[in-house]
Amino acid sequence: MRTKDGPILIVGGGLGGLTAALALAHKGWRVQVLEQAPEIEPIGYGIQLGPNVFSMLERLGLMDAVLAHCHFPGACVWRDAEDGTEIERVPTGEELRRRFKYPYVVIHRVDLHRVLLDACGSMPSIALQPSTTVLGFQDQGDGVAALSDRGPIAGAALVGARRANQAPDLSAGPR
Helix, strand or coil: CECCCCCEEEECCCHHHHHHHHHHHHCCECEEEECCCCCCCCCCCEEEECHHHHHHHHHCCCHHHHHCCCECCCEEEEECCCCCCEEEEEECCHHHHHHHCCCCEEEEHHHHHHHHHHHHHCCCCEEEECCCCEEEEEECCCCEEEEECCEEEEECEEEECCCCCCCCCCCCCCC
C-alpha cells in the first residue's frame, strides 16, 4: 500500500466518489471517502450508461454485477416536445454492441450505487466516513488537509466528488 502521506481523501460518497475510491484502491492507494450524510446510502432515479462506461466497470471487476441490474432498450428515441412525433431513432441492440463492444443500458441509480458501495465495503484500503461535512481544504505542501466540521483530516491529496450545489465555495483558493 502507498502510505507515505496518508490516504487520498475523496469528498462525496456518490457514484463519482465511490468509483474514484475503487479506481485508486485498485492502484494501491489507501482511500478515505468523506460524506456529509449520516449514512452513505443509494439515492436517485434511473440513469443511462453508454458503452464507454463499461470498459471502466470491467477494469474494476464490476461489469457483471452492474449488468445484472440493467435494462437493455432496443433504441433511443427522440420525440418532438409539442406533438410527440418521432424525430430520431438510434438502435441500441446487437449492432451497437458489435460496434462498441459494450451495451447501451438503463439502470436505476440506486442499483448502481449499491454495487459501488458493496465493492468499496469489501476493500480494506477504503474507509467510508459518513457525517463529515468538508468546508474547505488547506494545501500543506507535502499533502492536504480537508477542513471539516470534525476538524482537519490529513491526506496525500483531495478529490472533490460532490454535486456542484453541495460543494463548498473554494473559489478563493485554499484556506
